[in-house]
Amino acid sequence: MLTYVLFALVVGSIYALLAQSLMLSWGLAGLVNLGLAGFFALGAYASATSTTWGHVPVPVGIALAVVAAAAAGFVVCVSTLRLRDDYLAIVTLGFAEVVRIVASNEVWLTGGTDGISGVPVLVPRSAGLGFHAGTLAIVAVAVAIVYALQRRLLLSPWGRALRAIREDQIVAAVAGKSVVRFKAEAFCLACAIAGLAGALYGHYTSYVAPDQFQPLVSIYIFLAVTAGGKARPAGPVVGAYALVAFLEATRFAGELIPGVSPVQAAALREILVGLGLLVVLGLRPEGLLPERSQKAPAP
Amino acid sequence: MEIVLQALANGIVSGSLLAVPALGFSAIFAVLRYPNFAIGSLATVGAYAAWSANTAFGAPVLVAIGAGAAVAGLTGIALEAVALDRLGRGGPLMKAIGSLAAAMILENVVRFGFGNDLHAFDLPLARDVMVGPVRVGPQQLAGLAVALAVMAAVWAFLSLTSLGRSMRAVADNPDLARLKGVSPRLVSLVTVFVGAALCGIGGTLVGLDASLDPLVGGRILLSVFAAAVVGGLDSIPGAVAGAFLIGIAEEFTVLALAPAYRLAVSFAVIFLVLSFRPAGILGRAAR
Amino acid sequence: MTFLDRRRVLQAGAVLAGALAAPALLRAQSGPIRLGTLTPLTGAGGSYGPAMATTVRRAADEINKAGGVLGRELLIISEDDQTSPEAGLRAIRKLIDVDKVSAVIGTWASSVTTAVAPVCWESGTFLATVSGADSITLLPHRGYLIRTQPNTTLQGRKFGGFALEIGAKTVAFVSPQTPFSDSQYAELGKTVEAGGGRTTKLIYDDKKTTLRTEVDAVLRGKPDAIVMGGYTNDTAILVRDLYRANYKGRLLGFGFAINKQLVEALPAEVSEGILTLSPSAAEGSDGYKHVARLLGTDSPDPYSCQVYDHLNLVALAMAAGRGDTGTVIKDTVRTVSQGGGERVDSAVEGLKRLAAGAKVDYDGASGPCDFTPIGDITDSRFRYEEVKGGRITLLKIA
Numbered sequence: 001m002l003t004y005v006l007f008a009l010v011v012g013s014i015y016a017l018l019a020q021s022l023m024l025s026w027g028l029a030g031l032v033n034l035g036l037a038g039f040f041a042l043g044a045y046a047s048a049t050s051t052t053w054g055h056v057p058v059p060v061g062i063a064l065a066v067v068a069a070a071a072a073g074f075v076v077c078v079s080t081l082r083l084r085d086d087y088l089a090i091v092t093l094g095f096a097e098v099v100r101i102v103a104s105n106e107v108w109l110t111g112g113t114d115g116i117s118g119v120p121v122l123v124p125r126s127a128g129l130g131f132h133a134g135t136l137a138i139v140a141v142a143v144a145i146v147y148a149l150q151r152r153l154l155l156s157p158w159g160r161a162l163r164a165i166r167e168d169q170i171v172a173a174v175a176g177k178s179v180v181r182f183k184a185e186a187f188c189l190a191c192a193i194a195g196l197a198g199a200l201y202g203h204y205t206s207y208v209a210p211d212q213f214q215p216l217v218s219i220y221i222f223l224a225v226t227a228g229g230k231a232r233p234a235g236p237v238v239g240a241y242a243l244v245a246f247l248e249a250t251r252f253a254g255e256l257i258p259g260v261s262p263v264q265a266a267a268l269r270e271i272l273v274g275l276g277l278l279v280v281l282g283l284r285p286e287g288l289l290p291e292r293s294q295k296a297p298a299p
Numbered sequence: 300m301e302i303v304l305q306a307l308a309n310g311i312v313s314g315s316l317l318a319v320p321a322l323g324f325s326a327i328f329a330v331l332r333y334p335n336f337a338i339g340s341l342a343t344v345g346a347y348a349a350w351s352a353n354t355a356f357g358a359p360v361l362v363a364i365g366a367g368a369a370v371a372g373l374t375g376i377a378l379e380a381v382a383l384d385r386l387g388r389g390g391p392l393m394k395a396i397g398s399l400a401a402a403m404i405l406e407n408v409v410r411f412g413f414g415n416d417l418h419a420f421d422l423p424l425a426r427d428v429m430v431g432p433v434r435v436g437p438q439q440l441a442g443l444a445v446a447l448a449v450m451a452a453v454w455a456f457l458s459l460t461s462l463g464r465s466m467r468a469v470a471d472n473p474d475l476a477r478l479k480g481v482s483p484r485l486v487s488l489v490t491v492f493v494g495a496a497l498c499g500i501g502g503t504l505v506g507l508d509a510s511l512d513p514l515v516g517g518r519i520l521l522s523v524f525a526a527a528v529v530g531g532l533d534s535i536p537g538a539v540a541g542a543f544l545i546g547i548a549e550e551f552t553v554l555a556l557a558p559a560y561r562l563a564v565s566f567a568v569i570f571l572v573l574s575f576r577p578a579g580i581l582g583r584a585a586r
Numbered sequence: 587m588t589f590l591d592r593r594r595v596l597q598a599g600a601v602l603a604g605a606l607a608a609p610a611l612l613r614a615q616s617g618p619i620r621l622g623t624l625t626p627l628t629g630a631g632g633s634y635g636p637a638m639a640t641t642v643r644r645a646a647d648e649i650n651k652a653g654g655v656l657g658r659e660l661l662i663i664s665e666d667d668q669t670s671p672e673a674g675l676r677a678i679r680k681l682i683d684v685d686k687v688s689a690v691i692g693t694w695a696s697s698v699t700t701a702v703a704p705v706c707w708e709s710g711t712f713l714a715t716v717s718g719a720d721s722i723t724l725l726p727h728r729g730y731l732i733r734t735q736p737n738t739t740l741q742g743r744k745f746g747g748f749a750l751e752i753g754a755k756t757v758a759f760v761s762p763q764t765p766f767s768d769s770q771y772a773e774l775g776k777t778v779e780a781g782g783g784r785t786t787k788l789i790y791d792d793k794k795t796t797l798r799t800e801v802d803a804v805l806r807g808k809p810d811a812i813v814m815g816g817y818t819n820d821t822a823i824l825v826r827d828l829y830r831a832n833y834k835g836r837l838l839g840f841g842f843a844i845n846k847q848l849v850e851a852l853p854a855e856v857s858e859g860i861l862t863l864s865p866s867a868a869e870g871s872d873g874y875k876h877v878a879r880l881l882g883t884d885s886p887d888p889y890s891c892q893v894y895d896h897l898n899l900v901a902l903a904m905a906a907g908r909g910d911t912g913t914v915i916k917d918t919v920r921t922v923s924q925g926g927g928e929r930v931d932s933a934v935e936g937l938k939r940l941a942a943g944a945k946v947d948y949d950g951a952s953g954p955c956d957f958t959p960i961g962d963i964t965d966s967r968f969r970y971e972e973v974k975g976g977r978i979t980l981l982k983i984a
Contacts (some may be wrong), residue, residue, distance in 0.1 A: 004682075091569060216668070559763055
């Protein structure tokens, strides 16, 4: 039971990193990244291939993952940022699918649908509970660092400019802000965080394969961020842990309903997740932790 | 040369199947100004409704297509009225994310009711015939004809009826339309019905051509988006042109690159179009 | 708060903890024996998982009606892997850590199996899988993993031999990208070329709703036979488009793709003459018919047959080893699956014999179920079947 709880907390922390990524792009800059799973995958692959096959140390692999995801983020957003935000949503959705297709078919580069097993771990697996606890400590530190960074960013002139752009980009542009540059910076930074999440996930499960990065993961993260609150650094973190608790709780709910077949129970579980998202969006769109209104800085 | 002509013919047929749901998506986008990610699941719902009408009640194919359209349309209205409409306060992106959740719910409602098993319409399968150097299937031609007829009907509805003209007015300028006494709520609901019904028809046509399972709509989802984006998102003729472009591009991928890279090519097309014509082939300039 | 000093709180806590722990201990000794199924109920593998989960539940019911294992009932807990290693991993942690299952049956996608296998061998949980990728049995699983799906080398060879047998000289291999498509094609090619033929390959996108251009590309090579490497949903589309294109050669496919679902979803004249191969027990074995009875069908799919065997092997191994842990199953499974003894084809029968002190050798619905040290089956016969008049009919078992 303790292993299960530790495991769920590690997964929750990985989800928290993804949620932090989404909070930065969506909550602060208003950029909807439906291809979160793609950047998650890119990070996982960059670190898994370089450490497993290239034998570079794990920290270097993680750094590569962050850089690769940020670079991909730049390529994806640069052609769409000048357009309406809807384009970015659809283009990123497609990007995630392209990542999956390339990962499945370019066997020489990614191991194909077989995936990469035996990815080096952060803490020796032989440590038993210590493996889960140690990994949890590392991933939680990553979440805490991103949280601290986001708090600072939010209060910095950069963060204020970003929110001004989100509220009204024409006014912001008139005020002399380079809208596209701010948005691109926020998007790349967000993608870097997703890449970090991917690298850590691969080093925890020791396995990376295309099937891990399905669009469903992006939907889960949207649920986490909406539930927690998308404009405050604590929101996505709270939302992600709540989401994992909710996802795991639905398993037990399914067992309580008599007379449904396993496939119907599985369908009900996903219906519950979808309904959960709709209800939160409808009843409390600002999430559990709504945005704090900020005083204008003293003149 | 025959090879190229054949791929072109195949692309036109699959493009026509994409065009119908792409029209639905663009209509909803043009009037309600949000990307509806539930169109894939609405297509699945329509396909299952049509299939039930055909196999359980023995409805002929055209009637079944009508049933699929009606059920998908009503489902779309129900979604809009019960869930999505109230999310509009938070902006169009909230509705988009809500539609993503709705897609997940609809797919699993179908799964709950019908299971995951493969189903097919109760129809014999016709062999292809040669038209000059090109091989075409009679049923594919029928599908193409239905798709073209639906597109023509949508065009006629938009340009000849007062409701259709109201829809275009709201799409062009909602404030001006309101001043002229057009009820935005009525227009929204009619648009959602028409858009969702078009998705239902698209799903049914795919189900007729292939077979159906709860993921059938999801399979065409990305291609439909690609078609709509290439066409300019809110342009009705653009969606049709985009659908044919994407359909043909996907078939040529099989010849020129590798069949597995079909969707990657769709998105390469999007990148190219957006880089050179940011508003899509026939869309309006970015606002 | 004087009446609640720290010592009392600690004492109360200890009592409470003891009370909570006691039923858990009791449960481990005398309650039902808990086993898990982890099959795809949603996602791309969704057409297979439901029947697999149902088969295991019904087979467990039969064992329970006959008195259970070691005098205890079997309790089956079914989880959905969503055809995703990420979701599969979350599901199996719950099965192992919360439900305390001693064995997990039925992982289907090779990626899911590869992701969950380390969790199983580290926690001492037995894993029985139907995944096909060759890499799976090469994992350092210390004996905690068996699979009943023949590896791709064997299947590729069998398909090659089958193609030659029906007189094909040019064989096209048409498949989506799977972990075994490459190695299967390599073996198929070797066999066909050794017999004087030649092969071509085309990898398609299994999410595409029409494969007309792909079919055109394949038919330009004028193949006498086409080996289809996909699953039910995409194979149905491929078969339809081949029929429309007036293809007159022979079609060969895996038994798990050319199944009852596919045959029922296609008009009889379209599926007519498709040849299939699936792992099988020797002729006369009753296991296959037993699964057919459990599912109320005349042709159960190969995966259902395999999970039926998994459950029976697990039940017999626990009875033979007189224990309910994954380690007991790992240590004794080969004593009930092979090595001589009374041949049995169901757990109910085998449990009776074991109780009477006999040694048993289980021959199941999917094959003789004899395993190599790394968990692959040593040998399998194959059911050669042909679709005739909308029904899957047996040609031979060889």
